Structures are given as structure tokens and as C-alpha cells.
Amino acid sequence: MSIVTKIFATIRDPRWYQVFVLSLLLGFGILVLDFGIHWQNAVAIFTMAQVTQYLASRLIARIPYDPLSALITSYSLTLLLRTDVIGVAMLAAIIAIGSKFLVRVRGKHVFNPANVALVSLMLLSEHAWVSSGQWGSATIGALALACLGMLVLTRARRAETTLAFISAWAVLLFGRALWLGDPLTIPLHQVQNGALLIFAFFMISDPKTTPDAPFGRLFYGALVAAVAYAIQFVLYEPNAPILALIICAPLVPLIDFMLGGRSYRWKRPAKDSAVPVEGVYS
Amino acid sequence: MKFLITVAVAALTIMISTTAQAFCGFYVARADTSLFNQASQVVLVRDDDRTVITMANDFQGDVKDFAVVIPVPTFIERGQINVADRALVEHLDAYTAPRLVEYHDPDPCNRYELEEVASMDMAFPRSAQALKASLGRSRGVTIEASYTVGEYDILILSAEESDGLIEWLDENGYNIPRGAEAVVDSYLKQDMRFFVAKVNLEEQSKLGYSYLRPLQVAYESNKFMLPIRLGTLNANGKQELYVYGLTRTGRIETTNYRTVKLPSNTEVPEFVQAEFSNFYRSMFEKQTIKENERGVFLEYAWDMNWCDPCAADPLSADELRKLGVFWVGGGRNDRGVKSGAQDVFVTRLHVRYDKEHFPEDLVFQETGDRQNFQGRYVIRHPFRGELTCDATDYKKAVRQRQEREAETLANLTGWDIDDIRAKIDFIDTSSNVVDEPWWKRIWN
Incomplete structure (x- = not known):
């Protein structure tokens, strides 16, 4: 080579x-x-x-x-x-x-x-x-662009979880604003959060800890958003998405059991390589 | 229709619409009285779910014409509302205020340690005043309790629908800020409740206060937040808010806005001493713009046991107790041991807000951060006495320092560097030693 x-x-x-x-x-x-x-x-x-x-x-x-x-x-x-x-x-x-x-x-x-x-x-x-709150909201556009760029560059491998989470989270926040009669500047402000982006693109997206079946990943992303919503707006606890993910994570083996799918590996084995796949533990 | 009339009134009387604004709640004016709410101060005592909030404001206007409607995160009952002494908040303000310290250079021809000569805190003029209205009943509004605390008549409302509350206020002759109905409705759906406080003139004259004393509310709720939306409704321009957190573990910060440390520990030119308030205002203005007008500024974070330098003494256990710090005082702590050190960490946050940049209420969290921080600005006075040695190096160093201070000041405040330089009393760098042949000093 x-x-x-x-x-x-x-x-x-x-x-x-x-x-x-x-x-x-x-x-x-x-x-x-x-x-x-x-x-x-x-x-x-x-x-x-x-x-x-x-x-x-x-x-x-x-x-x-x-x-x-x-x-x-x-x-x-x-x-x-x-x-x-x-x-x-x-x-x-x-x-x-x-x-x-x-x-x-x-x-x-x-x-x-x-x-x-x-x-x-x-x-x-x-x-x-x-x-x-440390990221502010002024720079979020640039951050979001960098994260989305990454999805495109990595050919959106297993990005369903991220997309499902972000969509569900946005729908919940905007829905809440409509129900309360709040101006839409409020949910807009709520989704412009740097920590949320890091969570969505680097934590929940982790292909090693998300369900193996595409539908399972969609379901899982939306589920985390729903649990996070309950934590933030019913229990009024901070860091809702991070807490929601830890609560939902034990369901992944169950979702895998029900829906099946192929386990993710970071590296595909090269045809001419005798090295076994190591991504399972990484 | 009522609402339309209210809107029309608000639009006609611009004075009301520009001034009937407030911190957590909104003031409802009964007449066209000039009123300017410049800065409000809120003390947030929080441990677990227990919160005690003290609200003081700089409120100038005729006390008898106003009432204040205050949202609280949960239903409250008689006994949970109290009136505090304004001096408590003033003391907390003085203790936590950004400070200017001055040092005097020693005679460069002698060798002494730099000595801190004095410290001073800056003083912003503050004053307060407020309100009054008439009792009443209306559809949808039940007055759960109505009683007098200090100089206030308190009405605890149980409004099932916002129309009821808004209508009730309207029928009792209050001008409602435009858009209040939507916000009140939203708050009610979030299980928030309201109370109305009016000044009871008779009680007030009996007590002898000419200003509005801070109101206190104690409640238990997992919402660690401060409702600011009502205050932004028809505010023409930005409002100033100081939040003092008194907590057990560490400093507080906002989770839905960026909390930023104000630039601190910088050396500024000597003349700033005479115009420290101006300096502080310009610097704060510049920093808010730098943060796109969405920043919450940390001005002080310190263990309540001490300070260095002290702008004012730390608050006593008794004062803290009166501010609602329920875990101190009483001489003994939970274990029956006499409590010595006060287990209180103070955070001072400064927010300049309006509806556009702060659409959402402030939400807080307590962090584990006990690192001390203070807004501290330093003046170094050069030695201007008679020099008995060749101090050329010292003078050059001072000159460089003065130039550096001018640049720092221009950066911090956005002031014109030439204007700054014109105000600085630059030291003369010419040599003070008479030029004489080198050999004259050999055997002298």
C-alpha cells in the first residue's frame, strides 16, 4: 500500500x-x-x-x-x-x-x-x-455550520439519531411556545445553545451506543428529546439532554433486541489486511 | 374591548408606557405620574428547593399612585410575604460593588514595599418609591388573602384565567402594559401565581417611611428562575438588574444566557478616581455590546466570611438571616454546634436587558465554583515628591505605565485615546540630576 x-x-x-x-x-x-x-x-x-x-x-x-x-x-x-x-x-x-x-x-x-x-x-x-449557557447565542450559526459540515463530510453515517433528536426537540419547544402563547423568539433562543449542539453532534450521535437499526435510531433520538423536555419543563432541572441520555441509554440493548441491525464498527477491515477489527472496544 | 381601551390609553400617555416598567413584576400606574425605574436589585437566597427572594428597586414617583403585580413560581399563602429593611440590600450592594483601589509609588530613591493606602467603593445614587390602588372583585378572580404587611396591602390572587386578572386590574383603574395579558396567560399555564402589593398610605405615614421598602417572598419550588418578561413589556429602552445570589455551595450562573466575568484587575489612569462611575458605566456599556447585548455579567463572587479589599464589611449573620439565609444565625447550626464561619457564598450578577435580547426569563443554576472574583480596578500614583537620586529609569517606567494605562482604558471603555492622554498628568522624564563631570562624584 x-x-x-x-x-x-x-x-x-x-x-x-x-x-x-x-x-x-x-x-x-x-x-x-x-x-x-x-x-x-x-x-x-x-x-x-x-x-x-x-x-x-x-x-x-x-x-x-x-x-x-x-x-x-x-x-x-x-x-x-x-x-x-x-x-x-x-x-x-x-x-x-x-x-x-x-x-x-x-x-x-x-x-x-x-x-x-x-x-x-x-x-x-x-x-x-x-x-x-457559556456558548452564548451569537456564534451558534457558525458552530451549527461546522457541525453540519461534519455530518456531510462523514457521509452522515448513522446521523439519524442526531437529526431525530434535534427535530423532536425543536418541535417540542416550538409546540410549547404555541401552547403558552409565547413569542417564537423564546424557542428560537432556546435552540440556539452551543452545549446542545455538542450534545447532539458528539454525544447522542455516538454510533457505538445508539441502536443498530435505522428506525431504532430515529425512535431513540426522539425519545431522548421527549425525556429531556420532561426534565427541563416539568422537573425544572438543568442539563436536561445530558440527563435524558443517561436515562434512555439502557433501552438501547432492548431496542437492538427487538429491531436487530448490524453493529457499528469505526473501521471497515481492509481487504488486504489481516488485522482484525478493533473498533468494537473503541 | 377593555383591552383595546387600555392599549389606547397606553399609546396616548407616553409617559406611562415608557415608565411603567419593573423588575419581576410590572407596575401599574393609576395616573399619569412621572416614574422612572432605573435599576432593580434582587437578592436570591437558594438552597435545595427553598428560595427567599428580596426585591428592591430604584423607583422614583408618587407612592400613592402605584401597585405592583409580582409573579411567583408557585402558589403562596399568607405569611410567605415579608417586608425587609432597605439597608440590608444597600449593605449587600456596597459589599459586592466593583471597586477602585489606589496605590502610591514609594520614593524610588528609598526602598519600601508597595503599600495599599486606601480602597473605596463606588456609589451609584439609589432611591426607591411606589404605589396604591383600591380593592375589588371581578369575574374569574378570587382574592385568596388580603392583609397588611408593614406599609403594604397584599392581595394574593387566585386567578384561574389571565382574563380575570387583567380585567380585575383594569376595572380597578390600573393601566396594564401592552402585551401583559399574553405573558400573564403563559405564566398561569406554567403554574405560576401572582400577588399584588399596594402601599397603604396610612400605615406608611405611621411607620414614617418615605420610600418603598423591599418586598420578600419565601417559597419552595424547583424552579430556580427570575421572571423578567413582564418587566420588559413596554419598557422603552433597557433595564438594569442586579441579582445577588446567596447560596451554600458556590456561585450561581444563568443556564440560558451566557454569564461572563467583567474585565477586572486592570490598571487605569489616575484621573479615573474622580470619575469612577463614568468609567464603570462606559466599560459596562462596551462589554454589553461586545457580548451582543445578551450577556449576564459576573461582578462579584466571594465567600461571605471575608473580602480583600473590602468595599464594605461582610454582612453579619443577623443581616443574612433577615435577607432569608435560613441556614445561618440562631447561634447554632443543625448539629447543635455553635456556628462560627458563615456558610454563605455571594454572587453578584449585573444584567442590562430588554425584550429583544432577553426574550426568556432568567434561569439559574448553582455551580461548585468557589473561586473568588471581584470587579477591581487599580490606580497607581507615581511618586511626585522631591527626588534625591537619579531616578531616570523609574520615570521612564512610570511613563510607559501611564501610556499602557491609557490604552487599557481606551480598550475597556471605548473612550478616545487622545482625550484620555489629555487628562493624564504624565510624568516628566527629563533627568533631575545636574549634568556634571563624572569625576566630580568620585571622591565626594
Whole structure:
């Protein structure tokens, strides 16, 4: 295989596009929006995620070490998790990556790694929170464009969950405004939220933790939106989508059992390669 | 038809439509009285689902002509409403206000540590006033309770439909801000309730207050929010709101708007001392524009036990208790141990809002962040006494610092850099040492 072919084979992995977009978002958040991300936390998250991934790959799953998915999880955690304790940041990375190897049903991990880390730390500690308002609404257009661009570039693989979630969420918010007689500027303001975009494009979209059948993914996306709506507008709790995802995740094995479908693998095995598929654990 | 008439009245009397605005609720004017609601201050005490809210406002107008309609997230009953001393909010304001500190350079020919000489807080003129109307009954509105607290007559309404509330207000001669009906309707569907507070002139004169004291409401609800929509209805221009969060864990922030730290800890030219209010207003204006007029600004976040430098002393346990911090005071905490350190974290948020940029009510969350933050601006006075040594290096450094301060100020406020430079008393960098042959100093 020539070098050029090799490079092309590598970047065919959609995760590279994710890394690219997430780097843009992180750079923008730090340089323009001044998120107040402690660099020590970022270093702790990125390092611990890779260490956990390496150790778990070797010791638990006995598969080759693949840094890419752990890298993406690190970006999501850095963008969303706020803490004033570096230990919480480290723990977040360990829980996130560890959960992929330990909480598994029928060969798939159940929880999105960043999601399970965020929720468990928010429940366990007063020192972890998510600042969902920090993105403001002025820059959302550009962010949305970057995310949609990513969908196109990655040939919209398994994007049904994202699209179903966003559509259902928008329908619920606009429907609520119509019912209340509120001006439409209110739901418009509510959907223009950077944290929501990160959630929709990088968390719920995770093909490893969504149902295998296309219809299952549509159903799942809409279900998460409905549960999030109940959390936000009936229970009045913050971070509704993140909480909704963790509540709905255990239903995925059930949906898979009922609807079937083929398990997602990040890398398709090259015809001339003898290396077995490793994406199952990444 | 009633509503149409209201609209017509509001349109005709521009004074009312531009001024009958308020913070959480809306003021309903009975007559064409000039009134300007410049800034309101809300203290939000919150722990778990328990909330105590204290509302103070800078309200100038004739007290007897007004009543205020206040939405609350849940049904409340008699005893949950109280009247607070205005000095409590003023103290909290002074304690958390952005501050200017000044340092004096020591004589560069001596060697002393830089010493902080004085600190001062800035003072915004504040005053308050308000309202009155007549009792009444109307279709769809039941007055659940009607009683007097301090100088206020309180009416707790159980309005099943907004038409009832709006009509009742209308029949009792209040001018309703345009669009109030839709917002009231929306709030009722979200299970929010209302109460009306009017000034009881007799009680007020007995008590001897010439201004409106803050109203307090204690309630239990999982909604951690502040209703601002009614206040934006017919406001002509933007309104100023200060929210003070008193919480146990850490600072509060808005979840549906961006909370931004105000630029702080910067050195500004000496003349800012004389016009600190102007400086602060211009800087705030510039920052709101930078945030596309949608930002909520963090001005102070601190543990209530101390301050450095102190613009005012921290609030006492007694004052906190009166503001509704139910977990302090009483001498003993839950475990029966005498409580020493106050378990209170204060957040001061500043919002300039209008309907266009803040369509939705403010929703808050408490974070675990206990990092201290204050709006602090520094003035360094150069040493202007007689110099007994060659201080050329010092003077050059001061000159550079003054230029840097001018640029910082221009950046922060948007003021013209040349105007700023004209106001700065630049230090003369010429050498103070008489030029004499080098050998004269050898054996001297």
C-alpha cells in the first residue's frame, strides 16, 4: 500500500473529522469565548483518558490500543465538564473510558463515555457542573455550520439519531411556545445553545451506543428529546439532554433486541489486511 | 374591548408606557405620574428547593399612585410575604460593588514595599418609591388573602384565567402594559401565581417611611428562575438588574444566557478616581455590546466570611438571616454546634436587558465554583515628591505605565485615546540630576 493510499485509508475514519471540528470548537471556546477552562484540567483529562484506554485495551479487552475514540471523549469532557478540582477531571476521564470496557451488553458498551462521566460526577460531587449557557447565542450559526459540515463530510453515517433528536426537540419547544402563547423568539433562543449542539453532534450521535437499526435510531433520538423536555419543563432541572441520555441509554440493548441491525464498527477491515477489527472496544 | 381601551390609553400617555416598567413584576400606574425605574436589585437566597427572594428597586414617583403585580413560581399563602429593611440590600450592594483601589509609588530613591493606602467603593445614587390602588372583585378572580404587611396591602390572587386578572386590574383603574395579558396567560399555564402589593398610605405615614421598602417572598419550588418578561413589556429602552445570589455551595450562573466575568484587575489612569462611575458605566456599556447585548455579567463572587479589599464589611449573620439565609444565625447550626464561619457564598450578577435580547426569563443554576472574583480596578500614583537620586529609569517606567494605562482604558471603555492622554498628568522624564563631570562624584 502506498503512503498516499494509507493516508486516505486513515482519514476515511470519520473520527478524524470529529477531532478536527472539536479542536475548532475548543480553540474558539478558549480564545474567543474565554470559557475559563483550566489547562491543568484539560491536560489531566487528555492524559488519563489515554492511560485508561491503553491499560483497559491491554488488560481487560486484550485488543490493540486505539487512541482516537478516547481522544474524542477527552474533547467532549473538556468542552462540557467544569470543575475546580483536578481530581474530578481525572476521575471523569477514568469513568468515561472505563465504562466502555466494563458496562457492556451483547458486545456493545451501554453508555456514551463522556455522558456517563458527566452525570455520575454531577450526582456524586458538588465540584462538577456543566455551564450550558457559556456558548452564548451569537456564534451558534457558525458552530451549527461546522457541525453540519461534519455530518456531510462523514457521509452522515448513522446521523439519524442526531437529526431525530434535534427535530423532536425543536418541535417540542416550538409546540410549547404555541401552547403558552409565547413569542417564537423564546424557542428560537432556546435552540440556539452551543452545549446542545455538542450534545447532539458528539454525544447522542455516538454510533457505538445508539441502536443498530435505522428506525431504532430515529425512535431513540426522539425519545431522548421527549425525556429531556420532561426534565427541563416539568422537573425544572438543568442539563436536561445530558440527563435524558443517561436515562434512555439502557433501552438501547432492548431496542437492538427487538429491531436487530448490524453493529457499528469505526473501521471497515481492509481487504488486504489481516488485522482484525478493533473498533468494537473503541 | 377593555383591552383595546387600555392599549389606547397606553399609546396616548407616553409617559406611562415608557415608565411603567419593573423588575419581576410590572407596575401599574393609576395616573399619569412621572416614574422612572432605573435599576432593580434582587437578592436570591437558594438552597435545595427553598428560595427567599428580596426585591428592591430604584423607583422614583408618587407612592400613592402605584401597585405592583409580582409573579411567583408557585402558589403562596399568607405569611410567605415579608417586608425587609432597605439597608440590608444597600449593605449587600456596597459589599459586592466593583471597586477602585489606589496605590502610591514609594520614593524610588528609598526602598519600601508597595503599600495599599486606601480602597473605596463606588456609589451609584439609589432611591426607591411606589404605589396604591383600591380593592375589588371581578369575574374569574378570587382574592385568596388580603392583609397588611408593614406599609403594604397584599392581595394574593387566585386567578384561574389571565382574563380575570387583567380585567380585575383594569376595572380597578390600573393601566396594564401592552402585551401583559399574553405573558400573564403563559405564566398561569406554567403554574405560576401572582400577588399584588399596594402601599397603604396610612400605615406608611405611621411607620414614617418615605420610600418603598423591599418586598420578600419565601417559597419552595424547583424552579430556580427570575421572571423578567413582564418587566420588559413596554419598557422603552433597557433595564438594569442586579441579582445577588446567596447560596451554600458556590456561585450561581444563568443556564440560558451566557454569564461572563467583567474585565477586572486592570490598571487605569489616575484621573479615573474622580470619575469612577463614568468609567464603570462606559466599560459596562462596551462589554454589553461586545457580548451582543445578551450577556449576564459576573461582578462579584466571594465567600461571605471575608473580602480583600473590602468595599464594605461582610454582612453579619443577623443581616443574612433577615435577607432569608435560613441556614445561618440562631447561634447554632443543625448539629447543635455553635456556628462560627458563615456558610454563605455571594454572587453578584449585573444584567442590562430588554425584550429583544432577553426574550426568556432568567434561569439559574448553582455551580461548585468557589473561586473568588471581584470587579477591581487599580490606580497607581507615581511618586511626585522631591527626588534625591537619579531616578531616570523609574520615570521612564512610570511613563510607559501611564501610556499602557491609557490604552487599557481606551480598550475597556471605548473612550478616545487622545482625550484620555489629555487628562493624564504624565510624568516628566527629563533627568533631575545636574549634568556634571563624572569625576566630580568620585571622591565626594
